Amino acid sequence: MKSTLYAVIMAGGVGSRFWPRSRERTPKQVLEIVGSGTMIQNTVKRIESLVPIENVCIVTNRLQKELIAKQLPKIPDENILVEPVGRNTAPCIGLAAQWVFHKDPHAVMVVLPADHIIQNEKEFLIVLRRAIRAAEENEALVTIGIKPTHPETGFGYIQFDDSDDQNINVSEGIYRVKTFAEKPNIETAEKFLKSGDFVWNSGMFIWRASVILDEIERLLPELDVQLKKIASTVGTPQFNHAIEVAYGVLRGVSIDYGVMEKAKNVYVAKGDFGWSDVGSWDEVIRLTPVNGDGNTMRGNVIVKDAISNYIDAGNKMIAIVGAEDLIVISTDDAILICKKGHSQDVKEIVDYLRRKQMNDFL
Amino acid sequence: MKSTLYAVIMAGGVGSRFWPRSRERTPKQVLEIVGSGTMIQNTVKRIESLVPIENVCIVTNRLQKELIAKQLPKIPDENILVEPVGRNTAPCIGLAAQWVFHKDPHAVMVVLPADHIIQNEKEFLIVLRRAIRAAEENEALVTIGIKPTHPETGFGYIQFDDSDDQNINVSEGIYRVKTFAEKPNIETAEKFLKSGDFVWNSGMFIWRASVILDEIERLLPELDVQLKKIASTVGTPQFNHAIEVAYGVLRGVSIDYGVMEKAKNVYVAKGDFGWSDVGSWDEVIRLTPVNGDGNTMRGNVIVKDAISNYIDAGNKMIAIVGAEDLIVISTDDAILICKKGHSQDVKEIVDYLRRKQMNDFL
Numbered sequence: 001m002k003s004t005l006y007a008v009i010m011a012g013g014v015g016s017r018f019w020p021r022s023r024e025r026t027p028k029q030v031l032e033i034v035g036s037g038t039m040i041q042n043t044v045k046r047i048e049s050l051v052p053i054e055n056v057c058i059v060t061n062r063l064q065k066e067l068i069a070k071q072l073p074k075i076p077d078e079n080i081l082v083e084p085v086g087r088n089t090a091p092c093i094g095l096a097a098q099w100v101f102h103k104d105p106h107a108v109m110v111v112l113p114a115d116h117i118i119q120n121e122k123e124f125l126i127v128l129r130r131a132i133r134a135a136e137e138n139e140a141l142v143t144i145g146i147k148p149t150h151p152e153t154g155f156g157y158i159q160f161d162d163s164d165d166q167n168i169n170v171s172e173g174i175y176r177v178k179t180f181a182e183k184p185n186i187e188t189a190e191k192f193l194k195s196g197d198f199v200w201n202s203g204m205f206i207w208r209a210s211v212i213l214d215e216i217e218r219l220l221p222e223l224d225v226q227l228k229k230i231a232s233t234v235g236t237p238q239f240n241h242a243i244e245v246a247y248g249v250l251r252g253v254s255i256d257y258g259v260m261e262k263a264k265n266v267y268v269a270k271g272d273f274g275w276s277d278v279g280s281w282d283e284v285i286r287l288t289p290v291n292g293d294g295n296t297m298r299g300n301v302i303v304k305d306a307i308s309n310y311i312d313a314g315n316k317m318i319a320i321v322g323a324e325d326l327i328v329i330s331t332d333d334a335i336l337i338c339k340k341g342h343s344q345d346v347k348e349i350v351d352y353l354r355r356k357q358m359n360d361f362l
Numbered sequence: 363m364k365s366t367l368y369a370v371i372m373a374g375g376v377g378s379r380f381w382p383r384s385r386e387r388t389p390k391q392v393l394e395i396v397g398s399g400t401m402i403q404n405t406v407k408r409i410e411s412l413v414p415i416e417n418v419c420i421v422t423n424r425l426q427k428e429l430i431a432k433q434l435p436k437i438p439d440e441n442i443l444v445e446p447v448g449r450n451t452a453p454c455i456g457l458a459a460q461w462v463f464h465k466d467p468h469a470v471m472v473v474l475p476a477d478h479i480i481q482n483e484k485e486f487l488i489v490l491r492r493a494i495r496a497a498e499e500n501e502a503l504v505t506i507g508i509k510p511t512h513p514e515t516g517f518g519y520i521q522f523d524d525s526d527d528q529n530i531n532v533s534e535g536i537y538r539v540k541t542f543a544e545k546p547n548i549e550t551a552e553k554f555l556k557s558g559d560f561v562w563n564s565g566m567f568i569w570r571a572s573v574i575l576d577e578i579e580r581l582l583p584e585l586d587v588q589l590k591k592i593a594s595t596v597g598t599p600q601f602n603h604a605i606e607v608a609y610g611v612l613r614g615v616s617i618d619y620g621v622m623e624k625a626k627n628v629y630v631a632k633g634d635f636g637w638s639d640v641g642s643w644d645e646v647i648r649l650t651p652v653n654g655d656g657n658t659m660r661g662n663v664i665v666k667d668a669i670s671n672y673i674d675a676g677n678k679m680i681a682i683v684g685a686e687d688l689i690v691i692s693t694d695d696a697i698l699i700c701k702k703g704h705s706q707d708v709k710e711i712v713d714y715l716r717r718k719q720m721n722d723f724l
Binding site: 019020302304305306313316317318319320321322323324326328330333334335336337338339341342343345346348349352353358361 | 714720
């Protein structure tokens with residue numbers, strides 16, 4: 001690779017599906033959900049062999065900034081960008097791209113969500129290097145697509161063109177993108193899986209900062225105007241104020257919808273490295289080793305005739321008698337008891353709390 | 363009734379089946395388990411129309427004394443007798459009988475457990491009056507037997523003699539006792555139920571203090587020796603010290619085994635007044651009204667697709683998603699999650715805590 005590499009880690013998510021552990025101030029990415037280390041710590045660690053730590057940029061919000069800075073002490077404070085309000089991924093990425101462009105107008109940036117799990121890190125880095133090379137050599141927008149293992153309805157899909165003549169490097173798993181597809185229903189997901197030319201949209205992107213900024217200028221002119229106002233302040237004391245002002249007028253739009261679906265030079269690097277977006281407690285359970293009776297226990301738990309439960313006792317003591325297939329998460333003020341397979345509905349509990357303005361629990 | 367009436371309320375139980383709500387310092391009888399009022403408050407209230415409050419005597423232990431005195435402010439402090447250690451029911455009843463005998467050597471005393479539920483109080487008082495009359499007129503030991511509704515294996519049974527010539531007042535449901543039977547297995551319980559001459563042993567007794575003391579003298583001479591040492595100190599500053607000394611050498615024995623099974627003049631007053639010893643959380647649920655989806659909720663509970671659960675949130679917030687048939691009891695430091703039908707096993711959790719000396723949770 002000839003260009004300087006930057007990593008942009010998007011850490012603005014609220015992760016309401018991990019309530020009551022995740023809260024507005026402590027969303028999924030700053031928690032130890034699977035294994036050791038918080039998700040954002042593990043995200044940074046994974047790319048440290050590729051990207052110098054001073055080139056890692058975090059985009060987050062006010063509530064989380066302090067905790068993230070504490071969890072990642074090696075990252076310079078000026079590399080942590082704070083959005084005053086969430087406006088979806090396009091403004092977030094545009095802001096980071098301006099910051100990177102200011103550092104190095106030729107830099108390639110890798111955009112990574114802060115809250116994903118990757119089991120095979122070696123393979124991930126191989127795919128990432130290929131994607132970086134493709135972005136570099138072709139001035140292209142490259143996304144990483146995950147080889148699907150089942151007809152998942154919780155992800156968007158990317159259809160790629162596997163005909164030889166149009167592809168830039170089929171042997172390395174780089175394909176031209178045909179279409180982006182929204183989260184499908186189960187029948188459509190099954191068709192996608194069967195077709196063989198669909199991959200999961202991982203939300204990871206690789207491009208030169210200059211290339212994505214050009215595409216934003218062309219496809220999202222309103223966003224471009226605001227980003228340019230910010231651009232002139234990067235590295236000055238006016239930077240944060242400029243962000244405040246710009247975000248006050250920005251509309252929320254995703255990078256997929258706003259740019260990727262309409263841009264021309266879009267590629268996908270196909271990967272198969274044990275990726276998960278860890279979207280629910282059920283997914284955490286799938287990724288966590290169990291003992292003989294199928295119970296997973298964190299903290300002080302006593303089990304009697306109970307099987308196949310996932311129990312996190314927090315700082316309480318939990319006794320579980322005769323029950324099975326439960327997810328139990330105990331925190332200082334709130335306890336979740338959820339039947340396995342129902343953890344997608346935890347989001348609705350959080351929605352309810354929000355409607356009822358039970359802010360202490362959010 | 364010609365004799366003065368006293369009530370002796372036995373409140374020494376530890377009620378480990380209601381863990382984590384019940385603890386050594388707060389056993390079942392001092393908790394609001396069903397409806398309003400604690401169980402001991404309701405026990406006193408039930409007999410207030412029959413027994414003057416200054417004639418109500420409580421036998422308890424050091425851990426509970428203060429709380430019981432606070433819950434029953436109308437009971438004179440000297441009426442609360444403190445056992446230094448539990449020695450089963452015979453010493454407890456013998457001690458109280460000495461106390462009553464000192465007040466009035468001709469008094470009839472009614473012995474009542476502090477932790478039972480009675481749904482039809484009017485009928486209970488009718489049966490109690492009949493039992494008192496039988497004890498008074500025949501210088502007899504009278505116990506109250508509950509008409510069984512199902513082949514319960516958790517209670518002892520009493521077989522009565524329903525042949526006319528031997529009974530003192532069959533028309534009032536007073537029968538001579540044939541045998542006391544220990545907790546049966548299910549087959550035996552079914553036979554008992556079918557036979558028609560077995561009733562549940564409620565642990566309630568009615569007799570003159572003088573009569574039970576005479577029987578103790580005859581049948582439990584070792585206990586009698588110690589009780590007589592205490593007797594000479596009733597009403598003096600030496601009373602508590604005498605109890606300490608006596609209990610240091612007393613052996614534990616139940617009034618059923620030590621006296622009732624061997625005594626001659628023993629009767630049972632048959633009753634049918636919605637009695638329950640509330641021996642488990644499952645029994646509490648049976649006695650508690652439910653709402654449309656079968657959930658019973660105390661405190662701050664959010665339910666989503668969950669049915670037929672009993673949830674006591676304590677001062678936490680509990681969200682329950684997709685789960686059914688659970689008993690959830692949350693306290694400051696411990697949480698029980700028990701499948702309905704398994705609450706007898708809660709005792710084993712407490713046994714485990716005791717073995718592991720996890721005293722904070724006992």
